[in-house]
Amino acid sequence: MATTPLAQEKVWFEKPMYDKAECLHFERLAKGGPQLSSPNVSARGSLANEVAKIRQHIKQSLQCVDTIDTFSRTSGSGSEYGSRIVALEKENQEYKNIVAELKNITRQLEERVKILEERLPGIDPMRIAICPAKPPSPTPAKPTAKADDDDDVDLFGSDSEGEDEEAAKVREERLAAYAAKKSKKPALIAKSNIILDVKPWDDETDMKVMETEVRKIETEGLLWGAAKLVPLAYGIQKLQISSVVEDEKVSVDWLTEQIEAIEDYVQSVDIAAFNKI
Structure with a gap:
């Protein structure tokens, strides 16, 4: 107002x-x-x-x-x-x-x-x-099977003892063949795919030489895969390399210790990925 x-x-x-x-x-x-x-x-x-x-x-x-x-x-x-x-x-x-x-x-x-x-x-x-339900249809009665009283009657005088020996022999042969087939089947080997991050000391480290030194580590059950350089910071790069190892023959701790032993090029080793195959 x-x-x-x-x-x-x-x-x-x-x-x-x-x-x-x-x-x-x-x-x-x-x-x-x-x-x-x-x-x-x-x-x-x-x-x-x-x-x-x-x-x-x-x-x-x-x-x-x-x-x-x-x-x-x-x-x-x-x-x-x-x-x-x-x-x-x-x-x-x-x-x-x-x-x-x-x-x-x-x-x-x-x-x-x-x-x-x-x-x-x-x-x-x-x-x-709306939707009347159908009356249930009567289930037909199953015809009763007649007892066959003649099954237990041996009308022909067969030699049961000879047949038992032949059946036992055949069964033993089959068991032996199955055991031999199973022994020839190779056992499954547990393997793992490991991706490692190998870090150098500084930006002046020769990464190609470091990769060569890492691949020199060889043992039974170890297979090296592809590798690439991944930038970290301030011009420093790390080596990311993959490997396949047999779990019973190669341990992850042993592998990292072997890589860290290359003290001239390697500062530290980290596990980027660990997958079972």
């Missing part, structure tokens, strides 16, 4: 006029002295009354200005409450619109249900079987 100009500016535009009147009054009092006649006394009294009235009027005007200023400040806080009330009314109206929309949707659904019921006269929708 905008404040009035009178509340913003506390200026007394008529003050010079009142000051002049007051000055004139006191000048007359000083000039007249105690020997003034009664008309002068009455004039001084009327002028004093006028000055008193003017002062009272000024005082009332200032009080009115203070009242207007206070009202303007109070009305400013009231505008804040008014904005809140407007926001609540807007929110209430939105809720009313949502409820009206839901009622409209419900009415449309009721109309559609009513149309469907009219298209199906004499049928209760609650009793319609």
